[in-house]
Amino acid sequence: MDSLSRHEQLLRVFHLIDILFGARQPLSTAELKDRLQSRGVIDEMSDKNIRRDVEFLVRFGYAVKETKKRSPRGATVQAWEIRPGRGAVELAAPAITLPELLSLAVARDLLAPLAGTIYWRGVSQVIDKLERVATPELLAYVGDHQEGLVVHPRPAGGKYRSRMLNAVHRAIRNSLELEIRYTSLADTKPKKSTIRPEAIVLYDGAVYIAARRAPSAGRKASRGNGDIRFFKLDRVTDARVTSRTFDRPPTPVADLLADSITIYRSTDPPRRYRIRVEPERARWAVEKPFHPRQKVRQQADGGVILEIERAWDGEMIPQLLALGEMVEVLDPLDVRERIADMARAIVARYSGRPRRAADTLPASG
Known part of the structure; x- marks a missing residue:
């Protein structure tokens, strides 16, 4: 089997697991085919290939039972169901579809720069669920085929301190001003700034805080003070959440970046x-x-x-x-x-x- 056919089969198998787990009664070959077609996984497929995919599940440790049922025309046909028990290991029905979970597992390298954030912890928890749902044999099979996706250059993971990331996320979630010590490219040592963070931006393998400078009572208002800026997290040496809230502007950060090739912003009009x-x-x-x-x-x-x-x-x-x-x-x-x-x-x-x-x-x- 060539690489493309193998990956197509793997995609079908993951959908079959999800379909069988969610079924309340055994499903025939025709019913499995109909459900795969309704999900857009296949256009046409032989009954023989459906049976081969079911055999694949059995080979990798799923408790698939073959049985018989009546077709809509009254004929007796083959049908399959997944039973929850597998000896000492319970295969609980997944709360999230297996294709989604396994896609996250394959894409783990892409999310490496977010290590330490709530997003990374969420991904890790989802992958933990995956490992409870999938059998060890199937996980090993997926691992063997991950060479089909190469992330280059590989992002550095875990380079940001968890306490700092938690502070940034808390400030964004609750619209709280954030006090940071930041060294810009023009500076030789950190300077204290108070910002109003709106989002974390992942760009070119690095994490940035999208924020506006908080107005200062002693500072004169000048052009561009209220514009969005991007503070590279590598240059932030400290971040402390204040109790001061702010009103978030209505325009999302993603919309503000729509006119940019990078994350460049200027006070001059485009x-x-x-x-x-x-x-x-x-x-x-x-x-x-x-x-x-x-x-x-x-x-x-x-x-x-x-x-x-x-x-x-x-x-x-x-x-x-x-x-x-x-x-x-x-x-x-x-x-x-x-x-x-x-x-x-x-x-x-x-x-x-x-x-x-x-x-x-x-x-x-």
């Missing part, structure tokens, strides 16, 4: 961009996509023009520079000029001999 992408990178720009809200206009030579209604210069320019000669900014014109100036500076840097390396500092860590 602008409209028109970008030409050369044929060699056109397919990539459409598939990726380059921007979540881009409109694509195909060109006769195979290139594309991307129209982006709302984007920030500070986010767009580094992304455009990374694509080099494969892209050309058509609008805004001042961005064309800025990129041209940068390109000339790059040419000048690389035209001469390499500069002498400065003395290096000892490696950290």
Whole structure:
């Protein structure tokens, strides 16, 4: 059996377990087939393959009993049911469907950055339920086939302190202001800030707190003070929940990120961009996509023009520079000029001999 067929069978088997656990009476081959079709698992399948999947369950330790029942036409047909006992091991009916549970088990690596949060604990508890429902043989079988999903680069797990994560989550859940000590890239040591956290954002393998700065009685109001910001949890050295509540703005954080390629935000208003992408990178720009809200206009030579209604210069320019000669900014014109100036500076840097390396500092860590 090839890899695709094996994974298709595994998906059918997990649904069969769920169907049989939830059935109040034995189910015939035709009834099992109908229920698999209603779930969208199969289009058509032979009775022989259904019986083979049932035999698979028996082989991996499920107490499947074969019996007989009357079909709607009055004929005697084969039927199956799962009985709860398996010697000393009880297979209790799952509260959540097995396909959902096993999908979580396979996707565990993707959730590694959330280790220590309530979300990770919830996933761990769900997986514990899975291990009580699935037989050891079936879990081992699933483990053998997890090489079909590769997460690269593998996210680092468990790097955040549990107490800090609990404080952040409590502040978000109860709309409480949070006092943090935070070292921005421009600072050399932590500074104390009071923020109003709205969400935890998982981006590019790192965890961020989406929050707005709390207004300070002694601080003058300035442009951008009430805008959403993203505080990288790696740079937070302490987090303490206060008793001060706040009203959460109506716009969800996910909606605020809809105009961003990354999690970049600016106090400046976003602008409209028109970008030409050369044929060699056109397919990539459409598939990726380059921007979540881009409109694509195909060109006769195979290139594309991307129209982006709302984007920030500070986010767009580094992304455009990374694509080099494969892209050309058509609008805004001042961005064309800025990129041209940068390109000339790059040419000048690389035209001469390499500069002498400065003395290096000892490696950290």
